[in-house]
Every structure is written in structure tokens, then in C-alpha cells.
Amino acid sequence: MQGEIKIGIIGGSGMEDPAFISKHTSKSVSTPYGDPSSKLGLGVIADIPVVIISRHGKGHSINPTNVNYRANVWSLKEEGCTHILAATACGSLRERIEPGHFVFPDQFIDRTTKRISTFFDGSDVQHVSMGNPFSLQLRNCLVNSCNELGFAYHDGGTVVTIEGPRFSSKAESMLFRSWGCDIINMSTVPEIVLVRELEMEYQSIAMSTDYDCWHES
Template identity: 40%
Template sequence: MAKAVLGIIGGSGIYDLPGLEAVEEVRVASPWGEPSDVLRRGRLGPTEIVFLPRHGRGHALSPSDINYRANIDVLKRVGVTDLVSLSAVGSFKGELSPGTFVLADQFIDKTYLRQPSFFGKGCVAHVAFSHPVAPLLQKRLAAALEAEAIPHAVGGTAVCMEGPAFSTLAESLFHKAQGWDLIGMTSMPEAKLAREAEIAYAFVGMVTDFDAWHEEVGPVDVAQVVHHLHANADKGRRLVARLARDFPAEHEPCPIHSDRALEHAVITAKEHRDPALVAKLDAVAGRVLAR
């Protein structure tokens, strides 16, 4: 079994991880370009942590400008086995009010400007993605939220829109009518790339607003989001600290095989694979491409 290394991607409002001990900043080169920021590697209690602010410190990157492939690639290169994504989101349910943390486990991808895969022409792969979230990691997050008495819900569907503008009223009402739970701008293709990289992934939607559908509250704007970001950021750090305190020393094999997702996924015959693309895939898919 591999040593467990817990990766944390911090969303809006979470640009650092106070309490991280023996911290070192690690700059990792990626063939996929520049990641959002340097990695901060350290320990919380007994657990090795690697932290990456998704938008960069100072929030320099919009959702469409994030290099999701480079982010996942560098996390894989430093040994991350389990990855928790913290994201600010809007809610389509009255009971999922600002301040609630939602462990969404399904996604609707409505993005269109982003590179959605490490694979492509010259090396084709199709990973199973019917269940995007690693259940054991989600279960541990739920236990940590319960222990910290943070209002939360387990399960749900999150829509990922391109942004950076917020929803129109018509879009918000449509998404709500579908019975979906959350909307954000960063879960995709992040979750899909983590699956391709064989990293167990779980999503924490930190509710800041009701998108545009709520007649009494009114449409979301930055002021409304920022109002709730600070309290959510503090709860997010508490969640991570509790999760790390009880995290296993060895990576738990994923029951849905998210950590072995490439086992039978690469379909391009070895003699037809593009050597340049294969070289870029050394960290993500080296385990299977070397055979």
C-alpha cells in the first residue's frame, strides 16, 4: 500500500493553510504548463499535506484561466494520493443556506473553454466516471464535518458553469427546476483530471449564496459572496485539520477504483502512441504506459 499524502485545493477565500507545520514551498515543473501557484508541503498532525490555492495567492486567476491539467499533474508528481477540493458555490435549495458545506458527488459540466483531458490525439483513454467522488474520502470528510459541528449535507449534484459572470435568472431557474443542488465554476475539469491521474477525489461545496433564483435574497454579486467567504474559510481550515488528524497513514484502496482508473482505460495500441504525448503523461499515466 502507498503512503497516504493528502492534497488540498483551496478555492475562493482559502489561499493558505494556517497550522501547517514544517512547511516548505515546492515549485514543480509540469509539461502541461504553469500551475496556479507553488505547492506548500507540510504536516497537520501525523498527516503529510500538500496545499495549492486554485486561483493563486491574491486570486489572480479566473475560473477559465486556471491550468487544471498542470495543477493535477504537479500534485501527482509530489505523491498526492487523496485530493480534497474546497470550492465556493451557490445553492439551489433553501435548506442549503450560506455557511453550509455540501459534499456533492455528482457533477454537470457546462464549461466550454477548458482542456478537459490529459489524453487526446496520439494516446486515447476513456476513464470510468459515473461516480466522480471517492466514497471513502467523502465518508471521512462527512465524519470530520460532524465532529466539528459544521452544518453540512452529504451527496448532491453540482453544476459547473464557465463563468466568470454569474447566472442569468433564466439559467438559475432552469438549474433549480432540474433538482440540482449547487452551482460553481471550478469543479470541472478538475474532478475528471484527478480521475485520469488516479487520485482519489472529493468535493466540498462551501455555500456562499443562492445564485439568482431566490426572490427574497436577490441575485448573487461579489459583495454577497465575500460576506460569507471569511466564515467559510475558517470552517474549511477546521475541516481540513480534523480530517488530517484522523487520516490513515496508508492510502486506502478506493472501492470504485478511482485510484486505478487507467487500468483498462488506454485504448491506443502501443505502436501507435505519440511519443511526445506519452512523455508528457509520465506522472499521470506512467504506471500503465510503461507496460
């Protein structure tokens, strides 16, 4: 990675005071789009400045539909973040992606229905390319780390994001498999779209928690 870097980390509950950050402070912010899901955690990891936000709020109190994605992403941009790492739990749509495996997707399919997915909903209309939405640079760093640590992972794959909070039906799960999807979650979209609109790099760190309901297990 080149130049001035600040990493934004979008995580789940329990991220408000992570022990792996040095020089940790917290900061309350507001944005033109309302308040973000949580306070920002500021600090340093391996000499790199980081900003952490809890996507679903304290105690996982905000469901996926009601997350203020625009406020979350805007607040990270305002703090000077250049790259975003986004943790997400996912269901596996492939036998080879076992529970406990990491997946670093390189494509997404949007099946959300109720979320605001752009900053450009006024007169300033812009069209952002999503041909290669995820960051190859960040993905390579994650792959190298997994190789060093011996973690099971999958480099690339397609994530389908559903609206939630319900899980998919078996018919939907089978449909997503037929489309070539590899994992399913409820958070990547519109997060990735908003990050790319603000010209930051984005990479999901997906953890397979189980097989989706297509699987007989």
C-alpha cells in the same frame, strides 16, 4: 483509509502559507502542461503529509476559465498525492442549503465551454468512467468531522459547474434547478475529471456563500 496516503489540497487565495500545517515548506515546480497556479506548499497535518496549491493563484489573480487545471493536477500527482480535497465556494440552488452550510457533492454536471478537460487529447485515447466521480471514502471522513464539530452539512448532491466568470442568469438558474442540481460553482470541472484520469481520489468541500439568483432574497 489504507496504505500510503498523501493528501492534495486545492484551495483558494490565502493558502500559500497556512498556519495549520507543520513542517511547512514551499516548492516551485513546472509540468509538461506549463506552470501550476501557485507554488506548492508541503507539510504535515495530523501526521498525514499534504501538498497545498492555490487554484486561482496569489491574490486570486486567475479567473476560472484561465486556471491551468492540467498543470495543477499533474503537479499534485508528481508529488505523490493519492487523495485530493478541493475547497470551493458555491451558490445554493436549494432552500435547504443555506449560506454557511457545507456540501459534499457526489455528482456533477459540466456546463463549461472553454476548458481543456483531459490529459488524453493525443494518440493515447482513454475513456475514464465518471459514474461515481467523487470519493465516498473522503466524503465519509468529512461527514464524520462535521458531526464531531457540529457544522451544518449536506452529504451528497449534484454540483453544476459553469464557465464563468459571469454568474448564471435567472433562466439558467431555474433550468439547473429543474435538472436536479443542488449547488453551482465555477471550478469542479475539469478538475475532477483530470484527477480521476490520473487515478487519484477526489472530493469537493463546497461552502454555500449565498442563494443563486433563482432565489428572491
